[in-house]
Amino acid sequence: MDSPRRALYPGSFNPIHYGHLDIARRALGLFDELVIAIYVSPTKPDLFDIEERLTLVKESFKDEPRVRVASYSKLTVDYAHDVNATAIVRGLRVFSDFELEFRMALANRRLAPDIEIVNFIAAEEHIHISSSTIREIASLGGDVSTMTPAHVVTALKRRFAELKQQGSGSSFVVSLAD
Template structure:
């Protein structure tokens, strides 16, 4: 049986913290899907196709990770993909309340879906996509915060905006 896990998020942009969680998660399962979605509460810097491409460029070639996008309910997407496992990252206690609420709602909608919380490696515990965007917007250095492909895309995107 193929144990497939889903790692959903907006990933705008994909950070080294996201990469860390993805690479550590795929070691626990046969395969992992990084599932890119939208969030009505956020205004994205990159389109969904751009985000998918940046994630693909950020992944090592020898890992069993695919990148897809979805709309609608996460639990419906997971069920359609044949997965009962959702991976969510927790950086701090402040993330826990929101993530717990979402996990409980998802369980209510589809009791067969399990949410697994993973903490990033200590070096990424402070890292957020919002902070990366602000640093890049203000001309700061994002080395070590994002993969090289994302760094290049951020530089280009903010050149276009200015």
């Protein structure tokens, strides 16, 4: 029996949004299994800690048995080997994404020529969505319900209320004016 075609979809998912969900669902059209891998960066402050991000992503895919959610903190290609993935899935929204993804794909190809890189062009209705945009809007009390699932909206409201009580929170957003 052939082994399942398994792909790795890495990212920070901070927070997960409809663009991520779209890319994952489309990847499931090509692969039997998808490992959504949340990268834990030792140097980057995250709005949600790794346990919260794991919970949010798992909730987003609770009805999809072909999706497994995990975290990792090593080279993506090494983690892809660890989970027996034959491909790495990434999404592209705008031209600047392409440049970064192109360089990462070349580097990953050099490190692990046995792993394919599969890029999906974002669906038109999701091109404007990014985690940083969602964080910015949510930090200012704006409605992000058209960009991310309800359980994520609830988590964002809770987190920004906590940060406001603590007198912090601006380090997790990027100005929309930039």
